[in-house]
Amino acid sequence: MRSVPGNSSRPRRLTWSYGLLAAALVGLLVILEILGTDGATIDRIFLTVVGLHLLYAAFVSRTMTLHAFLYGDQAASSRLVGCILAASFLCGALVFNLGGEPIGYTALAFCAAGGTAAYVVLNACIVPHFRKSGSSSTASFLGDHFDSNSVRICASLVLLAVNAAFIIAGLALAATVLESKLQVTPLTAAIASALLVALSAIFGGMRSVGWTAGPLFVAICMGLAAYLLLPFLQTLGLADPLPATAELRPTLLSDELDSPLSVSGWGSATMMLTCMAGVASLPFVHAAFATARSLKAARMASAWALLFILGIVAVVPVLPAEFTSSTGANGSVLLPLDAMTQIVEEMLGNPPADFPQVWSGVVTAGLLAAAIALTSLAITNSANSMSNDIVFAWKGAKADTASRLVVARLAILLMAGGGAVLVLHGQQFVLPGISLALGFSASSILLPLILGIWWKRMDWIAALAGMLGGLTAASLWLYHVSTVDTPWLALDFNRIALPGMAGSLICMLAANLVHKRSASGEDETKHEALHFPNGNAPYANLAK
């Protein structure tokens, strides 16, 4: 089933209904506060109602069709895909910033610049061809393109590991927010966040992701706007400046935390390259583009994502220092999440003077929305890949839809449960996990993907060699970094993508030389089918 009549406007209606509901709720809760309702009750009412709206949006997107579960009906507009991408980007940035290594504005700015440059690479080199191929995941694209189950399985395993790091990070952020705000135990917070994420993805897969993206993005924007309201009022002279000890204060970002490496040209360039390659190779980012309704929508989605991200980063220079400077305490990459808990508690504490209590609920909902947006996208992408690229890889189209969906849904439950356990018992690996995921993803996926699209002579042996070579080179570099104080070329733990990509490229070229061959007719046909807009009949229009 290619399209679902009447469903194309559903995401828009859900987005508007969320905005109206949240605005009405804010008004109602302000009145309740005036009437004497206590702050904790107000927070719980707000979070419960917006949480129920999210679950309703996820539930009405339920489906038993594979096309909806894998591709979200391929009905998403470019704006909607942009919302999904921007929300995921923001969550990644939040986790990176709230609990990562101590970094200053310069390093942070170059990371973000590298991350946004990834959308240029995606738009120019990968996304149109990926969307045109009709694949639902990076692994299935590579497997189909090289006509190799080995490539598909290898890419799926990398995809699962990379997505797992982001699932755990998103769950950690959601659990931290719930624990801080609702004063519940870490176990309850972890279970609640895993349930929330699982329920928001399990009914409709990618369709759920698409339909909840609008409401989640509105929640993020409302949370950010609420958080920045006081600094803006102070900047405009409409609010009294807070005393020096106050938590919120408008200030330009500090570069005190920047290390000599992060402010050097080499350090900044390598950080930007790492972030660009890492984000451009993330499998769940590719999956979001697969839901676009057309090639044109897939292309424009990058522009919308950048526009939304620009709207968010344009306010960065006036953000309070607590929001923008990192909270890491000891300079180690293996930081516990205590730092994140502390900053979240500070952010979500009592609202500023003269602000209603619901302010805190709105900010909490924004943080939770960012976490859910990233996690539900990554978990759905992983579940789809587990079902179609691993369990049913050899059956191909012969596997029946019901079995595929059952396996995908079980995978969602499994990964949400596993993520909750890791959030509880492996916190020290959550934040370094993101750096590693970016590094390994770029090392193994990016170059085989780009060269597979743009180089006719790439075959499955070269692609497999590139993936395994990239993984090996990145692993060896990780070992090197862990054994010396000053890594060679200053490529530290956060920059293992660069040696990994070099290893991947060398292995691909070597495999291509050893297995020397010229492009066959089939290669030519595949190449043209990917590059010519009208698919398998590239000559039809030219002949006119």
Added chain:
Amino acid sequence: MQKADARERYLRKCRNLMLVSLLAVTATWAIALVALQFIGVSRLPGYSLPLLVTIHLLIVVTHNLRRARLDQSFGFEEVAR
């Protein structure tokens, strides 16, 4: 022969467009890094990051417009599977 020439020309133009977009990003980064090296971190304006994101956005929009014009000039209509 004529068809093959047109096909090759189209592919070459698509590839060049892709390379130009990547070169534009590289040039932007080079300027930002030179500014970082010579001006110094403390004198970089706070709006450097929004400016970089804006430039990336402009590159994407320009790429898409050029690509749409290219497809149009070769008589293609974009169809996805």
